[in-house]
Amino acid sequence: MSLPLLSLLLFLPLLGIASIWLLPVRxxxxxxxxxxxxxxxxxxxxxxxxxxxxxxxxxxERVTWIASLNIHYLVAVDGISVLFxxxxxxxxxxxLVASWNAVPDAPRLHYSLLLLFEMATLGIxxxxxxxxxxxxxxxxxxxxxxxxxRWGVTGGSAHAATRYFLIMLAGGxxxxxxxxxxxxxxxxxxxxxxxxxxxxxxxATQTAVFLLCLLGFGVKVxxxxxxxxxxxxxxxxxxxxxxxxVGLKLGAFGLIRFAIPLAPQAxxxxxxxxxGLGTVAIxxxxxxxxxxxxxxxxxxxxxxxxxxxxxxxLASYTAQAAQGAVSLLLSFSVATGGAFVLLEFLRxxxxxxxxxxxxxxxxxxxxxxxxxMICGLAGVxxxxxxxxxxxxxxxxxxxxxxxxxxxxxxxxxxxxxxGFLSLYRKAFFGPVSRAAVANASDLRPREWAVLVALIxxxxxxxxxxxPWIEIVRPAAEAWAxxxxx
Amino acid sequence: MTSGLSEIFWTEQASLxxxxxxxxxxxxxxxxxxxxxxxxxxxxxxxVFALGELLLCxxxxxxxxxxxxxxxxxxxxxxxxxxxxxxxxxLLLLLLVALLTLLMTLYGMSRxxxxxxxxxxxxxxxxxxxxxxxxxxxxxxxxAFSALELWSVVYLLRRWASSRAEILALSRFVQYxxxxxxxxxxxxxxxxxxxxxxxxxRWSFDLFDLVGAIPVGKFQTAAFYLLFYGLAVxxxxxxxxxxxxxxxxxxxxAVAPALMVGVKVGIYGMMRFVLPLTPAAVETWQPYVVGFAxxxxxxxxxxxxxxxxxxxxxxxxxxxxTSLLVIGLFSLHESGIQGAMLLAANFGxxxxxxxxxxxxxxxxxxxxxxxxxxxxFERIPFLAIxxxTFGLAIVxxxxxxxxxxxxLILEASIDQFGALPTVATALGNVAAAGFLLWAFxxxxxxxxxxxxxxVDRTLPMEYVVCGxxxxxMLAIGFFTEPWLYLTETASQAAAARFxx
Numbered sequence: 001m002s003l004p005l006l007s008l009l010l011f012l013p014l015l016g017i018a019s020i021w022l023l024p025v026r027x028x029x030x031x032x033x034x035x036x037x038x039x040x041x042x043x044x045x046x047x048x049x050x051x052x053x054x055x056x057x058x059x060x061e062r063v064t065w066i067a068s069l070n071i072h073y074l075v076a077v078d079g080i081s082v083l084f085x086x087x088x089x090x091x092x093x094x095x096l097v098a099s100w101n102a103v104p105d106a107p108r109l110h111y112s113l114l115l116l117f118e119m120a121t122l123g124i125x126x127x128x129x130x131x132x133x134x135x136x137x138x139x140x141x142x143x144x145x146x147x148x149x150r151w152g153v154t155g156g157s158a159h160a161a162t163r164y165f166l167i168m169l170a171g172g173x174x175x176x177x178x179x180x181x182x183x184x185x186x187x188x189x190x191x192x193x194x195x196x197x198x199x200x201x202x203x204a205t206q207t208a209v210f211l212l213c214l215l216g217f218g219v220k221v222x223x224x225x226x227x228x229x230x231x232x233x234x235x236x237x238x239x240x241x242x243x244x245x246v247g248l249k250l251g252a253f254g255l256i257r258f259a260i261p262l263a264p265q266a267x268x269x270x271x272x273x274x275x276g277l278g279t280v281a282i283x284x285x286x287x288x289x290x291x292x293x294x295x296x297x298x299x300x301x302x303x304x305x306x307x308x309x310x311x312x313x314l315a316s317y318t319a320q321a322a323q324g325a326v327s328l329l330l331s332f333s334v335a336t337g338g339a340f341v342l343l344e345f346l347r348x349x350x351x352x353x354x355x356x357x358x359x360x361x362x363x364x365x366x367x368x369x370x371x372x373m374i375c376g377l378a379g380v381x382x383x384x385x386x387x388x389x390x391x392x393x394x395x396x397x398x399x400x401x402x403x404x405x406x407x408x409x410x411x412x413x414x415x416x417x418x419g420f421l422s423l424y425r426k427a428f429f430g431p432v433s434r435a436a437v438a439n440a441s442d443l444r445p446r447e448w449a450v451l452v453a454l455i456x457x458x459x460x461x462x463x464x465x466x467p468w469i470e471i472v473r474p475a476a477e478a479w480a481x482x483x484x485x
Numbered sequence: 486m487t488s489g490l491s492e493i494f495w496t497e498q499a500s501l502x503x504x505x506x507x508x509x510x511x512x513x514x515x516x517x518x519x520x521x522x523x524x525x526x527x528x529x530x531x532x533v534f535a536l537g538e539l540l541l542c543x544x545x546x547x548x549x550x551x552x553x554x555x556x557x558x559x560x561x562x563x564x565x566x567x568x569x570x571x572x573x574x575x576l577l578l579l580l581l582v583a584l585l586t587l588l589m590t591l592y593g594m595s596r597x598x599x600x601x602x603x604x605x606x607x608x609x610x611x612x613x614x615x616x617x618x619x620x621x622x623x624x625x626x627x628x629a630f631s632a633l634e635l636w637s638v639v640y641l642l643r644r645w646a647s648s649r650a651e652i653l654a655l656s657r658f659v660q661y662x663x664x665x666x667x668x669x670x671x672x673x674x675x676x677x678x679x680x681x682x683x684x685x686x687r688w689s690f691d692l693f694d695l696v697g698a699i700p701v702g703k704f705q706t707a708a709f710y711l712l713f714y715g716l717a718v719x720x721x722x723x724x725x726x727x728x729x730x731x732x733x734x735x736x737x738x739a740v741a742p743a744l745m746v747g748v749k750v751g752i753y754g755m756m757r758f759v760l761p762l763t764p765a766a767v768e769t770w771q772p773y774v775v776g777f778a779x780x781x782x783x784x785x786x787x788x789x790x791x792x793x794x795x796x797x798x799x800x801x802x803x804x805x806x807t808s809l810l811v812i813g814l815f816s817l818h819e820s821g822i823q824g825a826m827l828l829a830a831n832f833g834x835x836x837x838x839x840x841x842x843x844x845x846x847x848x849x850x851x852x853x854x855x856x857x858x859x860x861x862f863e864r865i866p867f868l869a870i871x872x873x874t875f876g877l878a879i880v881x882x883x884x885x886x887x888x889x890x891x892x893l894i895l896e897a898s899i900d901q902f903g904a905l906p907t908v909a910t911a912l913g914n915v916a917a918a919g920f921l922l923w924a925f926x927x928x929x930x931x932x933x934x935x936x937x938x939x940v941d942r943t944l945p946m947e948y949v950v951c952g953x954x955x956x957x958m959l960a961i962g963f964f965t966e967p968w969l970y971l972t973e974t975a976s977q978a979a980a981a982r983f984x985x
Contacts, residue, residue: 135883
């Protein structure tokens, strides 16, 4: 091990923030773009350096942080998290490019917060010390609060920001308590995930930890009925921000990484709970989507539906399911994130994403319409798109272990696909009746480049998923082995 | 039950009686600034004295060994019953006192208050009182220093009062505090009397003597109640907080409340005197104290939601989080005690920072009514972000000192009271986040009203005051280790006398 790759990755955004304030304000966007590009390069380097056949946790760095509480700065990646790093870096870069000309007022502050958010997100994926993880987890809230409250697109955005913050803060409590219970249940106080994974707990403690984690992560996933913040957030935030919050499935990652492996016995006992919550989310999201007339809300409900599928699949606790869940979540980062970015382009042109204010948008904006269709199809798991392999593996696992729930899930996914196509038809086909749509221009080269990059990834991974899935496979097998499957 | 008290004299640890110097320096400063009587040099000297006190505190910290359970740097002078000694916990608060006083002198300058010379003299006098309370191990001296500090605050409130409401707030303050002080003094008498009974007529108020002759039975209960309620008024603890909202709303903005609640001497007094001197009563009444504190967290949070004035709202925030400190302290668990003291320091710093910002806002707008404030974020973004950061520190956000402290309290609370009360307590914190964020949203993030106040940009001195407080806060938040090290053994010593 030569370079502390992960630390470089984590502290680079901070360097970017410092440069923003030191360099003239007109250079801000370029500094941010450069920082994000280097972050992407480093994340890719971490992916290259990761050896799927090697040790479980790689690129490990450990520095004592708070010795008397035995808290370490402990970062590493495994097959489950390593792909999330470039995906995160890519999503942030895409979000930046998408809002390139919509330069917000007070740009220095805005972009500093964006970089802080990127750092915290990367930290969530790298942290192996539960206390460190919690610090990153809560650290995402502050930049989001300001980004939404100060730069939201509707009058109620300050309210939405406060609400989001409070719900997430309340969700943090069960999580913190679970981590404290875990730490104190060991002979020596420890927050180290690698130690905690190897030390089985009494069954009752496991149940408590699992339920607390489920509650804490469930808010972020979001699982029904803890999802109420999401539609409001999707409506109040600019699309580039919604792309980040919906594209990054931090909650589901938390379930895979912490909730299930740390309390394996309880997770196995309570498989019905996890499967049930997943199924409810699928059906609720699908039906909720049918009721929407706003494309952004529709996508928000679609994401509830799809992450429900990941949760349902996970409840079978097989390597295949874990592999499927990870690849589905990654695919959503690209597909859903991309769809929200395209919606932001649409909103900037027509002032709305409500289908009643659109109609016939494909006539004046054919490229945008095509791109949105491809992202949307990836969102519903069309074969040939990046979502298909993951979705397929999840459905197989679900049908095998929870047959009834799996059938319901298939039904829900069909409704969701129908809901998407129906919204799409209303917004993009039919006669052009609104002046805003008639006068809108199609994608500009910069936006076009974002779109091409998205499509290349969606279709490229969709056609040749093998290498990506192989990176995840050994880690997923280790994950399932930890559960005795 | 072992007394478990030991001390190390200053001669073994330092070449100077540091604690004596710590007490005399602000007194000297007060006298000098008073004598200079509104000359410019007096104002400058006031700041120099405040800075000197902070440096002296740092020197004291470097001279003690926090891994020893003994009280250190001890000094005794028998004829006056003068006996002082410190451990990690008292030094933590001493550092806070010195830092806050320094910030207050800087703040006083930026607010451009009338007769700053007199103000600085009283500030230094109050600092002397606070320092005295933190270093003494004699309950009578503690009460005397407490009177000195209260007198300074009363003088501040009276000298700078300008309206009828302020006089009313002052009289309420005096009624409450005098009552609390009398209760505490009566508690001291009971303790001293108990000692005289046990030793055949030799009265003493020294902690080291008293711990060897703890009153028994009803006397201990009486002493506990008198001392506890005396300190509870001072802290203030729900439901004895009636003086604070009025004082916060009408009293001298920022300085007076910061002196009263910035440093939690009430909590410190409970840790230093009530826990060791009435251990059986503490264990008996622990469930009631904790129950009241839990009710207090939510009751005062609910009241905070009702407030339309930012100053009053902050007052209720103080009462709400003080309840959390009491829960930590009365868990009688080493983590809980350590967490409570760290959190007390964190709260003190954060709340004082918020008072300062409220003062800065008041200077610009002439009001702290929330419905009259709007769009401040656009005009003073630095102060807005600082305000929110202080608010998040109170909520125990990771990256602020509140996090590790709250963490310790939760750990102790799970251990002592089980998971459910702990979750309830933690939810109280979310309630606090709720009203603080709501206030922030209304005052800072809302659209600026047409015809509103034309708000000045942030001044350099405001950058300095808030910048120092923020930097201290974040530095401690990310490098908690030295602070945990400073307080760990002392907390274990404080918890050692209770059976877990």
